[in-house]
């Protein structure tokens with residue numbers, strides 16, 4: 001059965017891409033264009049008018065832009081009743097609260113925010129969440145290309161939050177750590193009690209290592225995206241699913257149902 005028939009409409013879903021000339025946006029445009037059941041109707045980047053998205057009749061918008069502009073983009077999409085699939089980072093709990101408020105006025109609308117669209121990264125986060133209750137001590141190292149705008153990565157921040165929540169649910173506190181003298185930044189940034197270390201190097205794409213330690217053993221969970229192609233199946237799944245998922249969904253794991 002073709003994807004068109006699966007949608008039961010025979011008409012491709014109309015997609016607008018924000019950040020269309022960026023590293024991720026450009027790949028997303030290609031991936032959507034290669035899908036028979038989807039159609040790119042607007043490509044918008046910095047300096048273009050966001051109104052092009054609405055004027056073109058986009059039903060879903062994909063956002064891979066910048067943490068500084070993503071909330072304005074979402075405000076625009078929600079106001080105009082356009083579903084959104086968001087890969088851009090920078091979602092604090094205050095931002096998510098604001099977004100939930102906007103969506104309350106549009107109960108039919110779906111917004112999916114995924115810290116990472118790569119299947120392996122989603123699995124790594126899930127495995128880390130499962131391991132967290134068995135280990136008091138955990139640290140994260142995230143490694144990315146040197147053009148990345150933000151640190152730590154959205155994926156690392158989300159992973160740390162999942163570990164923190166799993167530990168609290170199990171009644172665990174962060175494990176003993178005798179280091180009392182340190183150069184600023186040497187132990188990374190603490191997120192929910194988990195130290196997160198960021199590496200930026202040309203040659204890298206997107207990588208994460210989650211390390212757990214206990215007496216006499218360590219457990220390392222590692223994921224590597226060597227190519228941005230790794231994100232595209234997740235992005236396409238998000239685009240096809242979001243019109244059927246009203247409200248705010250955070251994390252691709254809720255769409256794949258691991």
Ligand SMILES: NC(=O)C1=CN([C@@H]2O[C@H](COP(=O)(O)OP(=O)(O)OC[C@H]3O[C@@H](n4cnc5c(N)ncnc54)[C@H](O)[C@@H]3O)[C@@H](O)[C@H]2O)C=CC1
Nearest residue numbers: 019021022023024045046064065069087088089115116117
């Ligand atoms: N969730 C995921 O799986 C992934 C998320 N990301 C995130 O996606 C975001 C973008 O990453 P890259 O593509 O590597 O960055 P990039 O810098 O290559 O692309 C961003 C693009 O957005 C454009 N832009 C800036 N302001 C805009 C606006 N107001 N309207 C439309 N376009 C605008 C820029 O001109 C640029 O072309 C980052 O936050 C990054 O962390 C990146 C890879 C995977």
Ligand SMILES: O=C(O)C1=N[C@H](C(=O)O)C[C@H](O)C1
Nearest residue numbers: 089115116148153154155206
């Ligand atoms: O900027 C990137 O490249 C990536 N950003 C996302 C993040 O911050 O977690 C996802 C992935 O790590 C690639």
